[in-house]
Amino acid sequence: MSIVLKNVSKIYHNGEIKTEALRKVNLSIEDGEFIVILGPSGSGKSTLLNVISGLDNVSSGTIKYNDKVISNYSVEELTKFRRKNLGFIFQQYNLLTNLNVEDNVKMGADISDNPLDVNEILTKVGLSGMKKKYIYQLSGGEQQRVSIARSIVKNPKILFCDEPTGSLDEMTARQILSILEELNDEYKTTMVVITHNPNIALMGDRVIKMNSGNIEEIIINKKKKQATEINWS
Numbered sequence: 094m095s096i097v098l099k100n101v102s103k104i105y106h107n108g109e110i111k112t113e114a115l116r117k118v119n120l121s122i123e124d125g126e127f128i129v130i131l132g133p134s135g136s137g138k139s140t141l142l143n144v145i146s147g148l149d150n151v152s153s154g155t156i157k158y159n160d161k162v163i164s165n166y167s168v169e170e171l172t173k174f175r176r177k178n179l180g181f182i183f184q185q186y187n188l189l190t191n192l193n194v195e196d197n198v199k200m201g202a203d204i205s206d207n208p209l210d211v212n213e214i215l216t217k218v219g220l221s222g223m224k225k226k227y228i229y230q231l232s233g234g235e236q237q238r239v240s241i242a243r244s245i246v247k248n249p250k251i252l253f254c255d256e257p258t259g260s261l262d263e264m265t266a267r268q269i270l271s272i273l274e275e276l277n278d279e280y281k282t283t284m285v286v287i288t289h290n291p292n293i294a295l296m297g298d299r300v301i302k303m304n305s306g307n308i309e310e311i312i313i314n315k316k317k318k319q320a321t322e323i324n325w326s
């Protein structure tokens with residue numbers, strides 16, 4: 094699915110204070126692209142991801158997925174659309190603490206028409222030995238990997254990631270980035286990834302640089318790097 098944003102603005106009102114988080118943003122994302130969003134704190138990256146993915150509504154402008162204008166959808170229509178087509182990796186994990194690792198990941202598979210194999214994904218994120226452990230028995234990084242596994246196993250058409258490797262050590266972060274790369278290569282999953290790490294940005298087909306609610310620059314990487322080639326610092 095291709096995504097087209099036209100003049101998308103997002104204004105937050107808190108009492109007297111008005112924040113223009115997005116100012117008439119125009120952007121097209123092609124099917125199968127690996128998009129990285131970079132920019133300073135407060136520049137509108139998460140807001141952009143949230144409105145593109147229908148988690149938040151726009152103040153004005155339109156968002157289209159192929160010929161569907163999702164910015165006009167009702168809450169119910171949006172929920173259905175997200176469930177069927179989109180995947181999310183966030184820093185807050187939203188895991189079910191009364192289920193074990195395997196069952197949390199199965200939940201992702203259960204809502205999908207064409208899920209990937211639960212065991213295979215658990216192995217990929219390095220959790221095959223912890224299937225029966227409960228969430229409260231895991232470290233922060235392990236919990237994040239469970240949440241990543243749950244998003245990936247759904248095999249979504251588009252995967253939105255807000256700082257997916259933020260709280261992971263280098264080795265685990267590389268593993269996760271390799272999985273994103275593999276999904277993008279093998280299943281043509283469209284990736285939209287926010288990061289603060291300019292080295293990770295080299296993995297994108299295109300890098301969207303945000304500043305003060307505007308797209309400041311779009312950089313095309315002719316030769317994108319693989320997760321294994323990225324310098325870490």
Ligand SMILES: Nc1ncnc2c1ncn2[C@@H]1O[C@H](COP(=O)(O)OP(=O)(O)OP(=O)(O)O)[C@@H](O)[C@H]1O
Pocket residue numbers: 105106107112113114132133134135136137138139140141
């Ligand atoms: N719910 C909200 N209500 C009011 N203002 C908000 C809200 N969410 C975000 N903002 C404001 O909108 C602007 C953009 O925020 P956003 O979260 O998109 O930044 P970001 O680029 O993701 O930053 P970071 O790198 O710190 O995550 C900021 O000035 C922020 O304070």
Ligand SMILES: [Mg+2]
Pocket residue numbers: 138139140255
């Ligand atoms: Mg953010």
